[in-house]
Each structure stands twice: as C-alpha cells, then as structure tokens.
Amino acid sequence: MIQPRFSFLLFLSFLLVFSSCATTRQAPSVEPVTLTILHLNDVYEISPLEGGQAGGLARVATLKQQLLREDPNTIALLSGDFLSPSLIGNLKKEDGERIAGQQMVETLNAMGLDYATFGNHEFDLKTADLLQKRILQSNFEYTVCNAFRADSSRVRPFVQNDAGELVPPFLIRTFRNAQGQEVKVGILGVVLPFNQADYVHYEPVVVSFRETVEELRPKVDVIVAMTHLNEADDLALAEEVPGVALFMGGHDHHHMSHYVGETVIAKADANAKTAYVHRITWYPSSGVSKVNSTLVPINPALPDDPSTAAVVEKWQENVGRIMGDQGYSPGEILMDADPPLECQEVVVRRRQTNYGNLVLRAFEAAAPGADVYLINSGSMRLDDNISGAVTQYDVLRTLPFGGGLVRMALPGEVLKKVLDIGEGENRGEGGYLQRYRAEKEGEGWLINGQPLKAGQRYAVVLPAFVAAGNEANLEFLKDYKQEQLGPLVVDGASVRNDVRDLTIAYMRFLGK
Ligand SMILES: [Zn+2]
Structure with a gap:
C-alpha cells in the first residue's frame, strides 16, 4: 500500500476491509478504483511550530503533490477549525479590518485544499458577513449538514461561491481508474454545537447526520465524513449511524484512531504537526472498499512547496513587522x-x-x-x-x-x-x-x-x-x-x- 518513498514517514498504519453488500464476487478483470485523501484538522498556524520542526502548510502542499503523483485521485480536506484563533488573525490590515482567517484561506488556497467543514472556531468570526466573505475567498468547497446562517431572523445555508450556490449538506464526487471504472464518493461534514455564536443555527448532530447519510446511501458507493466532534461523540455517532467508511475527525488536537463497526475514526494532530493519508480502494465487481490510513509527520523531511511558502512568508512578514514594531x-x-x-x-x-x-x-x-x-x-x-x-x-x-x-x-x-x-x-x-x-x-x-x-x-x-x-x-x-x-x-x-x-x-x- 505504501510507496517506498513514504515508508520513512510512516509511524502508524492500519487497515480496514468492509463489505457494503452481502456478496463478495470479485471479477479479476476489473481493476479497482482508488482515492487518496489527505486529511488535516484544527489548523491555526500557517508556519511550522516547535522552532520549525513540526507543521507548516507549505510542507503539506508538497505532500499533496507527492500523493497526486502516486494517485491522480487525490484530494485534500480539513475537518474544521482554521479561521480562528491565531495571533495573525487578531492583527488588523491596512484597511482597519481584522485579518480574521484571511491568512489561512489564502494559504489553504495555495496549498490546494479541496474541501472543508466548519469547526466551532469558524464561528469565532465576529459577524456572519465576515465568515461569508472568508467562504467566498476560499477556492475550496465547504460542506456541513447541521450548521446554518441565522441572522436577520432567517435560517439558511451560507453561500458557497460567487455563483450563489449554497454550502450543501453533502458533496458527491466521482473518481475513475485508467479503465474508466467509476466510484461515487459521498462526503459530508458535521460540527458540534459548541460555540453558540448568535448568527449560527445548529441542528442536532445525530439526527442531521443520520438523515444526510440515508439520503446519500442510495446515490454513492462509499461515504466518508468530516466530523468536527469530540472523541466521545465521534464514537457514539459511529455506533448510532453505521455504514460510513471513515470519520475524518477534528476538534481533538492529538492524533488517534478507532474502529467502531465498519467505521474508521481518525484524527491527526493539530496545526498540521501530522496529517492523515487515507488510501481507499474500491472493487467495482464486489462493492467492497478498503481503507488504509497512515499518519504522516509534517517535518523538515518534506520540503516547502515554493508557491505556498511565498504566501506564508507574505503573512509572516506582516506579523514579524508588526510585532517587531512593538519590540518583539x-x-x-x-x-x-x-x-x-x-x-x-x-x-x-x-x-x-x-x-x-x-x-x-x-x-x-x-x-x-x-x-x-x-x-x-x-x-x-x-x-x-x-x-x-x-x-x-x-x-x-x-x-x-x-x-x-x-x-x-x-x-x-x-x-x-x-x-x-x-x-x-x-x-x-x-x-x-x-x-x-x-x-x-x-x-x-x-x-x-x-x-x-x-x-x-x-x-x-x-x-x-x-x-x-x-x-x-x-x-x-x-x-x-x-x-x-x-x-x-x-x-x-x-x-x-x-x-x-x-x-x-x-x-x-x-x-x-
Ligand atoms: Zn473545535
């Protein structure tokens, strides 16, 4: 499963095979379809921490490019908590507006993030309009099944893009192999109702998640979820709503992995000190999928991606200048x-x-x-x-x-x-x-x-x-x-x- 060039990065690997249909006939002539997911959670810092030894989104960008070379069906996603809190976010731009996550959106855009769900800290942003602005500045797509905009006494989803599409409760993406075989993957997101911002309306986690999974099930081959929940709620949700291949968790800041029935629950370390790489293999003839998850440390062994590093540097220079002016x-x-x-x-x-x-x-x-x-x-x-x-x-x-x-x-x-x-x-x-x-x-x-x-x-x-x-x-x-x-x-x-x-x-x- 692991390419030799990644083996030195591997310090935890686990394998799950599950069957979503009763029969497991496998026609050897049909090649499986693969999907590789680079999964981050709880990222507040765009630069490395620990004196440069851990984390750094320019390194994560390089990892994504390496994974893309291994598997063209590679996506990167972030399971919530990235627009706040941070030192940079609290500083003001020349126009007087707080940076409030703009540094993160620009860096994640450069890094090639594909999907995100909301964490409780996204709702730290002072107003619904400011959060909406950050969503529109994002080149990646958001999905969440249980949190909605609720100002001016209306409850409605946030708007996904300039075309006016709404942030949906789930996304469906199709991936193909060289033979043209397809796998349809459903991706959903859920967030704990922790930060009771007055502009956010939360629907109950379990009910929303179950309804969304049930709506997805007949439409897709594999369901994966970004769950911004605490560990106990992840475990309970996987019990309550079975049949999801993978919970890519967040909110907790230390890496962990669990199995609950057919579901793998995995969380990486906060601030991209590690990332999870989930390699999913789908066997079209049998309806069987296999998830192989590897925790990858983000450290100096991964060189910076130059274009992401340039964005990070721009923001860090701002901070360095402002803090330097204050004597730090x-x-x-x-x-x-x-x-x-x-x-x-x-x-x-x-x-x-x-x-x-x-x-x-x-x-x-x-x-x-x-x-x-x-x-x-x-x-x-x-x-x-x-x-x-x-x-x-x-x-x-x-x-x-x-x-x-x-x-x-x-x-x-x-x-x-x-x-x-x-x-x-x-x-x-x-x-x-x-x-x-x-x-x-x-x-x-x-x-x-x-x-x-x-x-x-x-x-x-x-x-x-x-x-x-x-x-x-x-x-x-x-x-x-x-x-x-x-x-x-x-x-x-x-x-x-x-x-x-x-x-x-x-x-x-x-x-x-
Ligand atoms: Zn959180």
Missing part, C-alpha cells in the same frame, strides 16, 4: 516545553494547567510579595498545547491581547467571592481563573497554605482587564481600588508591564 523578536527560542504546556481551551477554562501556573509564576517573579496571582483563562487564546522549543511567537499567539497587571488589596470575603466565581459559575468560560497561591479546600480556600480569613486584606495581582470589571460575573471588582505596580524586573532586567513581556522574560530565565 518572534523567532527567539526561550525554553523547551517538556512536558507540553497545556493551553487547550477545553482544559484551560476548566482546570488549573501547567501553562497557567507558568504565566502566574512570571507575574510573581516580576511583582513578588502578593498573596494571590490570578489570570482569566479567556486571555489565553491558543487552544492548543505548546511542545518542544518555545519561541516568543508562541507566547504572543497564546496571549494575543496583551495588557498589563495591577495590584489590589481585597478584603478576604471579596477574594473568596472572586475565587468561588472563578471556580464555579465561570467554569468552562473565559472567566475561569487560573490562580497561584490559592487552593480550594472543601468549601473554602487556602491562601499560601492558610485558611482564607474574611476580615483580612489580601494583596492580589491580576490583569488590569479583570480588575476593571470586564470579566463575566466579576464586574464588582471595579469598585475596589487598584494600585499601580512599580517597575517590574525579571532576572535582573526591567520588563514592560504586559503579560506577554512578563511571560517571555520568565521563560527566557527558565530556559537558561
């Missing part, structure tokens, strides 16, 4: 992240993580002596883990909003209220607080190992944004006095009062 050196390697620093949204908004802890220790290094250090998890926007060589760029993309710290002297009962809301009502939201030197014990809190006392005053260092009452359920903080911090010093060097600068300086110290 995005390429500087600061430290090695081993184990990885946890900054996935689902984790960082629900529990304390090692990355939250590192950022807060950076606060303490610069502003020592406070009783408690806090940061709102919503200011940590990476939705990924950082592993390997950590650069300034990694810090900038984690903390894209920046902003300074202040100190507050809070009565014990107010600090308790802040901590309770952070851990309780705000769990799962951006107002969930990462905290340092405050630990939950039963219904109460330990501050530096001592029970929190209502009558006592506590020095709390936190982002000015939170102190000003801008975070959900913590508006009352604006009624308490803020103290400006004095000059900040980390490891003997003065540092600007900005969470990004503080974290960079502290990581540089850790990496020494």
Whole structure:
C-alpha cells in the first residue's frame, strides 16, 4: 500500500476491509478504483511550530503533490477549525479590518485544499458577513449538514461561491481508474454545537447526520465524513449511524484512531504537526472498499512547496513587522516545553494547567510579595498545547491581547467571592481563573497554605482587564481600588508591564 518513498514517514498504519453488500464476487478483470485523501484538522498556524520542526502548510502542499503523483485521485480536506484563533488573525490590515482567517484561506488556497467543514472556531468570526466573505475567498468547497446562517431572523445555508450556490449538506464526487471504472464518493461534514455564536443555527448532530447519510446511501458507493466532534461523540455517532467508511475527525488536537463497526475514526494532530493519508480502494465487481490510513509527520523531511511558502512568508512578514514594531523578536527560542504546556481551551477554562501556573509564576517573579496571582483563562487564546522549543511567537499567539497587571488589596470575603466565581459559575468560560497561591479546600480556600480569613486584606495581582470589571460575573471588582505596580524586573532586567513581556522574560530565565 505504501510507496517506498513514504515508508520513512510512516509511524502508524492500519487497515480496514468492509463489505457494503452481502456478496463478495470479485471479477479479476476489473481493476479497482482508488482515492487518496489527505486529511488535516484544527489548523491555526500557517508556519511550522516547535522552532520549525513540526507543521507548516507549505510542507503539506508538497505532500499533496507527492500523493497526486502516486494517485491522480487525490484530494485534500480539513475537518474544521482554521479561521480562528491565531495571533495573525487578531492583527488588523491596512484597511482597519481584522485579518480574521484571511491568512489561512489564502494559504489553504495555495496549498490546494479541496474541501472543508466548519469547526466551532469558524464561528469565532465576529459577524456572519465576515465568515461569508472568508467562504467566498476560499477556492475550496465547504460542506456541513447541521450548521446554518441565522441572522436577520432567517435560517439558511451560507453561500458557497460567487455563483450563489449554497454550502450543501453533502458533496458527491466521482473518481475513475485508467479503465474508466467509476466510484461515487459521498462526503459530508458535521460540527458540534459548541460555540453558540448568535448568527449560527445548529441542528442536532445525530439526527442531521443520520438523515444526510440515508439520503446519500442510495446515490454513492462509499461515504466518508468530516466530523468536527469530540472523541466521545465521534464514537457514539459511529455506533448510532453505521455504514460510513471513515470519520475524518477534528476538534481533538492529538492524533488517534478507532474502529467502531465498519467505521474508521481518525484524527491527526493539530496545526498540521501530522496529517492523515487515507488510501481507499474500491472493487467495482464486489462493492467492497478498503481503507488504509497512515499518519504522516509534517517535518523538515518534506520540503516547502515554493508557491505556498511565498504566501506564508507574505503573512509572516506582516506579523514579524508588526510585532517587531512593538519590540518583539518572534523567532527567539526561550525554553523547551517538556512536558507540553497545556493551553487547550477545553482544559484551560476548566482546570488549573501547567501553562497557567507558568504565566502566574512570571507575574510573581516580576511583582513578588502578593498573596494571590490570578489570570482569566479567556486571555489565553491558543487552544492548543505548546511542545518542544518555545519561541516568543508562541507566547504572543497564546496571549494575543496583551495588557498589563495591577495590584489590589481585597478584603478576604471579596477574594473568596472572586475565587468561588472563578471556580464555579465561570467554569468552562473565559472567566475561569487560573490562580497561584490559592487552593480550594472543601468549601473554602487556602491562601499560601492558610485558611482564607474574611476580615483580612489580601494583596492580589491580576490583569488590569479583570480588575476593571470586564470579566463575566466579576464586574464588582471595579469598585475596589487598584494600585499601580512599580517597575517590574525579571532576572535582573526591567520588563514592560504586559503579560506577554512578563511571560517571555520568565521563560527566557527558565530556559537558561
Ligand atoms: Zn473545535
């Protein structure tokens, strides 16, 4: 199955044979039809990460060209989450509009992406019009069976292209072999109703998926799906709706593979650190298809495709210039992240993580002596883990909003209220607080190992944004006095009062 030139890339391979009809007569004179699918999911970065060692869409473009030489029936698809979040996306263009995914669309166009479905992060874009604009700028096609545009009190699909065609619930594509034998492949997409943007209407995942598969089944030979769901929902959906050859998953950021009945479920690593290559072989005389899936690392062994690299470079130069103007050196390697620093949204908004802890220790290094250090998890926007060589760029993309710290002297009962809301009502939201030197014990809190006392005053260092009452359920903080911090010093060097600068300086110290 694997060409020799790919064998060095192979570190996981599995094979599934399934029969979609009762009889398996095979006429040897009829050649099978093949289809090769290059599958990515959850890509926020157009350039390599880990100091250049992992990912990079110019490398993925080369992989697609290699696969095309192996099998002219090669397509590339992306199972959602690519227009947001990113450092580049938050920057503004000369016309004042945020870049908001345009860098990704242009890079994916150059790379030769063919199909995509929506992930929850596509709906981070501020308005339906902006998302619609990005779809129209895409040379690839979108398909989704359960998410629709819902502004101006109408529910309708987004528009696929300038001809006014709509984003359909499924696509049917025909592939042929040299003999002219055909296989009809149905491709559908589904997204979890996670990001409740007010301009999106979601239909239930299982019902929509089942109805779409049932509509497709009589029309095609093989059904494959792009599923932007969490792992448990993928497994349940494959049980509930059998007969789909392949779920090309997303939303989870680490590679995995499962079998559920006839269905292969596979997800690659986020940010194109790996890609899945699914080689499907269809035997026309028997109606049998075979799926062979290989996880391919995207690393320097794959050279850059020059035309994709040119697009990436254009955008990275923009970022480099803007960040350079602000005094940053995005390429500087600061430290090695081993184990990885946890900054996935689902984790960082629900529990304390090692990355939250590192950022807060950076606060303490610069502003020592406070009783408690806090940061709102919503200011940590990476939705990924950082592993390997950590650069300034990694810090900038984690903390894209920046902003300074202040100190507050809070009565014990107010600090308790802040901590309770952070851990309780705000769990799962951006107002969930990462905290340092405050630990939950039963219904109460330990501050530096001592029970929190209502009558006592506590020095709390936190982002000015939170102190000003801008975070959900913590508006009352604006009624308490803020103290400006004095000059900040980390490891003997003065540092600007900005969470990004503080974290960079502290990581540089850790990496020494
Ligand atoms: Zn997602």
